[in-house]
Amino acid sequence: MLNPIFKKEKFKKSVREEVKNLFRTTLEEANSHQIYQAVCYVVKDVIIDNWMKTQKVMNETDPKIVYYMSMEFLTGRYLGNNLLNLTAYGEVKEALDELGIDLNAIEDEERDPALGNGGLGRLAACFLDSLATLGYAAYGCGIRYHYGMFKQEIRDGYQVEVPDNWLKDGGYPFELKRPEYAKEIKFGGYVRVSYNQETGRNDFIQEGYQSVRAIPYDLPVVGYNNNVVNTLRIWDAEAINDFQLDSFDKGDYHKAVEQENLARTIVEVLYPNDNHMAGKELRLKQQYFFISASVQTAIQKYKKNHGDIRKLYEKITFQMNDTHPTVAVPELMRILMDEEGLTWDEAWEVTTRTCAYTNHTIMAEALEKWPIELFSRLLPRVYQIVEEINRRFCERVRAQYPNNEEKIRKMAVIYDGQVRMANLAIVGGYSVNGVARLHTEILEKRELKDFYEMMPEKFNNKTNGITQRRFLLHGNPLLAGWVTEHVGKEWVTDLSRNKGLTVYADDEKAQAEFMNIKYQNKVRLAKYIQEHNGVEIDPRSIFDVQVKRLHEYKRQLLNILHVMYLYNKIKEHPELPFYPRTFIFGAKASAGYERAKSIIKLINNVGGVINHDETIKGKLKVVFIEDYRVSNAELIFAAADVSEQISTASKEASGTGNMKFMLNGALTLGTMDGANVEIVEEVGEENAFIFGLTADEVMNYEQNGGYNPMQYFNNDPDIRQVLMQLINGMYSGGDMNMFRDIYNSLLNTQNSSRADMYFILADFKSYAAAQERVEAKYRNEAAWARSAILNTACAGKFSSDRTIQEYVDDIWKLERITVK
Numbered sequence: 059m060l061n062p063i064f065k066k067e068k069f070k071k072s073v074r075e076e077v078k079n080l081f082r083t084t085l086e087e088a089n090s091h092q093i094y095q096a097v098c099y100v101v102k103d104v105i106i107d108n109w110m111k112t113q114k115v116m117n118e119t120d121p122k123i124v125y126y127m128s129m130e131f132l133t134g135r136y137l138g139n140n141l142l143n144l145t146a147y148g149e150v151k152e153a154l155d156e157l158g159i160d161l162n163a164i165e166d167e168e169r170d171p172a173l174g175n176g177g178l179g180r181l182a183a184c185f186l187d188s189l190a191t192l193g194y195a196a197y198g199c200g201i202r203y204h205y206g207m208f209k210q211e212i213r214d215g216y217q218v219e220v221p222d223n224w225l226k227d228g229g230y231p232f233e234l235k236r237p238e239y240a241k242e243i244k245f246g247g248y249v250r251v252s253y254n255q256e257t258g259r260n261d262f263i264q265e266g267y268q269s270v271r272a273i274p275y276d277l278p279v280v281g282y283n284n285n286v287v288n289t290l291r292i293w294d295a296e297a298i299n300d301f302q303l304d305s306f307d308k309g310d311y312h313k314a315v316e317q318e319n320l321a322r323t324i325v326e327v328l329y330p331n332d333n334h335m336a337g338k339e340l341r342l343k344q345q346y347f348f349i350s351a352s353v354q355t356a357i358q359k360y361k362k363n364h365g366d367i368r369k370l371y372e373k374i375t376f377q378m379n380d381t382h383p384t385v386a387v388p389e390l391m392r393i394l395m396d397e398e399g400l401t402w403d404e405a406w407e408v409t410t411r412t413c414a415y416t417n418h419t420i421m422a423e424a425l426e427k428w429p430i431e432l433f434s435r436l437l438p439r440v441y442q443i444v445e446e447i448n449r450r451f452c453e454r455v456r457a458q459y460p461n462n463e464e465k466i467r468k469m470a471v472i473y474d475g476q477v478r479m480a481n482l483a484i485v486g487g488y489s490v491n492g493v494a495r496l497h498t499e500i501l502e503k504r505e506l507k508d509f510y511e512m513m514p515e516k517f518n519n520k521t522n523g524i525t526q527r528r529f530l531l532h533g534n535p536l537l538a539g540w541v542t543e544h545v546g547k548e549w550v551t552d553l554s555r556n557k558g559l560t561v562y563a564d565d566e567k568a569q570a571e572f573m574n575i576k577y578q579n580k581v582r583l584a585k586y587i588q589e590h591n592g593v594e595i596d597p598r599s600i601f602d603v604q605v606k607r608l609h610e611y612k613r614q615l616l617n618i619l620h621v622m623y624l625y626n627k628i629k630e631h632p633e634l635p636f637y638p639r640t641f642i643f644g645a646k647a648s649a650g651y652e653r654a655k656s657i658i659k660l661i662n663n664v665g666g667v668i669n670h671d672e673t674i675k676g677k678l679k680v681v682f683i684e685d686y687r688v689s690n691a692e693l694i695f696a697a698a699d700v701s702e703q704i705s706t707a708s709k710e711a712s713g714t715g716n717m718k719f720m721l722n723g724a725l726t727l728g729t730m731d732g733a734n735v736e737i738v739e740e741v742g743e744e745n746a747f748i749f750g751l752t753a754d755e756v757m758n759y760e761q762n763g764g765y766n767p768m769q770y771f772n773n774d775p776d777i778r779q780v781l782m783q784l785i786n787g788m789y790s791g792g793d794m795n796m797f798r799d800i801y802n803s804l805l806n807t808q809n810s811s812r813a814d815m816y817f818i819l820a821d822f823k824s825y826a827a828a829q830e831r832v833e834a835k836y837r838n839e840a841a842w843a844r845s846a847i848l849n850t851a852c853a854g855k856f857s858s859d860r861t862i863q864e865y866v867d868d869i870w871k872l873e874r875i876t877v878k
């Protein structure tokens with residue numbers, strides 16, 4: 059199975075050669091970064107062979123293809139993962155060892171391609187991994203941002219955003235520029251309608267537009283041990299007419315400059331907003347840019363082997379990752395009608411059988427809406443089509459629900475001067491799915507109720523998953539080895555095999571081994587934290603971890619308020635038993651999200667006070683890990699005892715970090731929200747710590763009112779004490795105003811929004827009680843080990859392989875390919 063290139067002697071020779079060719083130097087003199095690049099290029103050679111073979115099989119067998127369209131792909135580093143999926147990691151590690159080179163150090167030379175914000179982008183990357191591993195033909199379609207997610211630095215406790223130029227020093231080793239597949243994308247101008255004698259129909263011709271050239275870069279997506287290599291195609295932009303002097307003479311100087319600017323700005327940066335719609339013109343440009351390029355490419359590819367464009371849906375699905383790619387619906391209509399000559403009805407039939415939509419959030423502020431003025435100015439022809447989609451759809455609604463303008467108000471695609479992208483995605487596609495059972499139920503019963511009633515057949519659930527290959531095999535080699543010893547290697551492609559670990563849950567030896575591995579991973583993380591954050595933590599303490607984007611609904615604030623409460627307890631009762639705890643946070647806040655940023659500052663300041671208080675004898679530590687990202691996430695999950703999943707019930711669509719913790723044997727401390735519900739269902743409530751309001755209770759309060767946070771403040775001295783400490787200068791060097799906004803957000807009604815929007819005070823005491831159960835259980839080593847093993851054992855459902863197979867069976871209907 060092993061490719062001969064990875065035979066040790068051969069591989070060592072190739073690396074030497076590559077270092078020489080690339081850098082005109084010897085291996086002995088090359089620095090780590092040069093060696094890293096050389097190793098990548100040797101590995102890339104193998105990948106390219108399989109890549110071409112996969113293409114050949116696709117051409118010969120003509121399978122149906124899914125195009126996974128996403129503005130974000132948070133892939134994390136490639137080198138280690140590629141080696142693992144090529145099953146060459148061990149060989150290469152040994153070969154490099156013999157050269158005196160440490161593979162882990164080489165891997166650390168790679169920058170994370172951070173082309174995504176959080177859950178949605180990482181999910182897209184897990185899905186590509188599973189698609190390739192299961193042998194399905196798939197393209198990821200995205201944007202080659204020059205600056206992905208910012209690098210986070212913490213200065214004086216504050217988040218500082220630093221641009222992260224991931225393409226610095228000669229681009230990215232694994233990508234391949236494909237200029238021969240460039241496409242032209244048009245913006246603005248107007249639509250001229252002219253009668254066509256030949257066809258007897260009107261032609262719609264866009265004129266006076268600006269255009270930009272979309273250039274694809276391909277990244278390989280290596281399947282596990284199956285020779286399949288799919289493609290993640292990310293689009294870069296170049297100016298269409300490199301600056302021509304004569305355009306000055308023609309009076310087009312201004313336009314030439316503008317087109318240059320358009321090309322320069324369009325893919326410059328990823329919007330660092332998570333669950334918040336900014337409504338920026340450039341963002342809509344980005345969306346149309348990569349969608350038009352991707353749709354054009356897909357159609358061109360289809361037409362190479364197929365005569366009848368009316369059957370497009372038999373060979374292609376466009377899966378839209380949230381509403382960000384929804385302009386695919388009218389763009390496909392445009393191409394089918396204006397370029398392929400289909401009638402409206404024919405084009406609509408094709409479009410609504412080709413497009414499918416995944417919803418990832420019910421947060422109202424995340425819903426994408428574009429002002430008509432902006433949309434029609436930027437995409438004049440596409441807008442005409444959206445208008446017609448809306449007109450016809452409203453007609454249908456009125457026919458089905460006569461005299462019910464309420465239905466129109468809720469379901470229209472264009473309303474109140476805005477284009478509503480979710481409504482467009484639902485109307486223009488054949489499938490709408492949520493990402494966890496509870497989330498889909500909320501969509502059907504509340505958020506999208508009217509659509510569900512009108513077209514229930516479109517709705518379905520696909521509970522998220524994660525790839526065990528990155529988050530166990532690569533991220534936690536010790537535990538991966540242990541799992542293999544006990545249930546065999548098959549779990550790598552069939553995570554349900556982990557069930558076999560159940561029989562070891564009560565086995566003393568297995569428990570000791572399991573906890574010892576956890577301990578070693580804690581030592582590894584402690585070392586990372588010491589090196590990167592300068593904080594010393596005790597690997598024997600309970601590692602209680604919350605890593606995810608910073609958002610009020612995710613309630614990092616509840617966590618840190620509870621830490622403040624514990625600190626008060628320890629100070630007041632130093633004699634009481636207390637199991638040492640380390641609270642670990644990692645989170646980026648959107649650059650413009652002020653409250654999120656002050657929560658980061660609060661966490662750091664609380665750490666500053668507690669970590670330096672010698673009187674508590676190290677019982678409590680708080681660390682904020684700077685620049686949380688995929689690469690350090692792998693270390694963090696492996697080392698966690700407790701997984702904090704404490705969102706306000708109903709707000710977290712699914713969560714996927716929760717699954718990564720579970721797989722690595724951490725116990726969930728969480729609310730009944732998102733996929734937590736299913737995690738608890740799999741592992742049993744006695745192996746998790748559940749607390750807080752239910753989704754129904756939260757939604758009830760939201761609908762009917764009756765929630766009064768002041769009552770907790772007045773009646774509960776512990777809560778009052780902690781809240782007063784936000785404004786008495788205790789954690790702000792005497793500054794009484796530093797955290798006043800946070801205090802106000804919990805207690806004071808500000809400009810029409812309710813105080814404590816996320817029910818932190820309502821859940822505080824039940825959270826504290828759950829934390830007490832954590833401590834009690836941890837004291838009982840056997841009980842903890844048992845639960846930890848069961849978490850790893852019961853994580854099978856949460857493999858993205860399972861998720862992808864469900865997408866294939868219910869939505870995409872793909873057939874597998876085999877590559878020899």
Ligand code: 26W
Pocket residue numbers: 175176177178179181331332333334335336380418419424425426493522710711712713714732
């Ligand atoms: C328009 C601005 C914007 C940007 C990003 C709106 C919404 C988003 C994403 C949908 C936010 C996101 O990443 N959502 C997360 O998706 C994960 C994968 O399904 C879920 O596990 C998380 O619960 C959800 O918050």
